[in-house]
Amino acid sequence: MPLLSRLSGITLSVIAGGVYYLRLEKWRFDSEYAPRKIPLLNTADCADFSTSSFPSVHPFPQSKWDHNWDNREPKFMVDATAYEKADPNIRQNMLNEATPTSKRNIILIRHGQYFMDRKDKNYLSLTPLGQEQAKYLGQRLANSGLKFDSVVMSTMTRAEETAKLILNELPPTVTKSDPLLEEGAPFPPEPPSRHWRPKHKLFVLVLVFLVECSFCLNFATEGSRIEAAFRKYIHRASQKQKNDSWELIVCHGNVIRYFVCRALQFPPEGWLRMSVGHCSITWLVIYPDGCVSVRSVGDVGHLPSEKVSF
DSSP states (O other), X not given: OHHHHHHXXXXXXXXXXXXXXXXXXXXXXXXXXXXXXXXXXXXXXXXXXXXXXXXTTSOOOXXXXXXXXXXXXXXXXXOHHHHHHSOHHHHHHHHHHHSOOOOEEEEEEEOOOBOOOTTSTTTTSBOHHHHHHHHXXXXXXXXXXXXXXXXXXXXXXXXXXXXXXXXXXXXXXXXXXXXXGSOOOOSOOSSOOXXXXXXXXXXXHHHHHHHHHHHHHHHHHHHHHHHHHHHHHSSOOOTTOOSOEEEEEEEOHHHHHHHHHHHTTOOGGGGGGSOOOTTOEEEEEEOTTSOEEEEEEEXXXXXXXXXXXX
C-alpha cells in the first residue's frame, strides 16, 4: 500500500506538471492554439523580481501608475475630518459622491504653418498653406458630427488665426484665449539637441555659456508655465459633470508633446523624440477613474499629402 500511494503521488505530480507545461507552452488565441515562444511569468512572482532578474538585452526602468496624478483621486477630494469621524457606510457614500462618472475627450490641435522670417511683413501669421490646413481641419471636425463643449486657444497669433478658421466651419461654441498655452521650452530634452557645433575659441565658449544660461532660464520659466497649463486643462472630469465632454485646445507643438508625455506618465524629457504636424489632431481620453488613453498623436489624415508640413 505505501508503494501504491507513492506511485499514485508520482503519477499525479507528472500529470499536473504536464498540464502546467502545456499551459506554459500553448495558450488560446481566438479559436485556435498557438505555440508560445517564451515562458509565462506569474504576476505575483514578478513582484519578487528586480529588473536585474530579467535579461539585460534592453534594460528599462519600471514604475507604477500614479492614480492621483491630477490630485483628484476621490479619497483626497472628501473632507478629511468628516471622513475620519464617519462610519464605513457614510465614508463609502462620501467617496461615491466625489467620484467622477464622465470621461473627457481632449482634442489638441497644433496651429497651421506660419511665416518664420522676421523680415516678412506677415511674420508669425499663417502662410497661405497654413490657412488651407486650418480649413481642411475645420471641415474634418465639422464632418465628424461632434459638438464641442469648449474651445480654448493660445494667445499667439498663429494659434488664434488657426482657431478662427476652424471655428468658421463649426457651430457656435464658447471660446476663450489663455496665455498659459503659448509655445515655449517645456523641459530639458534628453538626448540634448544642438543645431550647431561651435569651434573651441574663447569668444565662442563665452557665447555657449550665455546660451546655456538662457536655455536654463527658458526651461525654468516657460517650463513652469506649460506645466501650469497641463494641470489646468489635463485632468479627470469633475464629479459634477454628468455627460462625456469634447474639448478643443488649439496650441503648439512643444506644448502638445509635453502634454502627451505628462498625461501618460512618461519621462517628460522625451517630448522632443516625437513630432506633430501643422494642424494635426492629438486625442486624449481621460476616464472617470483617472486612467488616460491616447487615441492619436499628430493625426494629419485630413490633409492631402502635398499639404502636410512640420
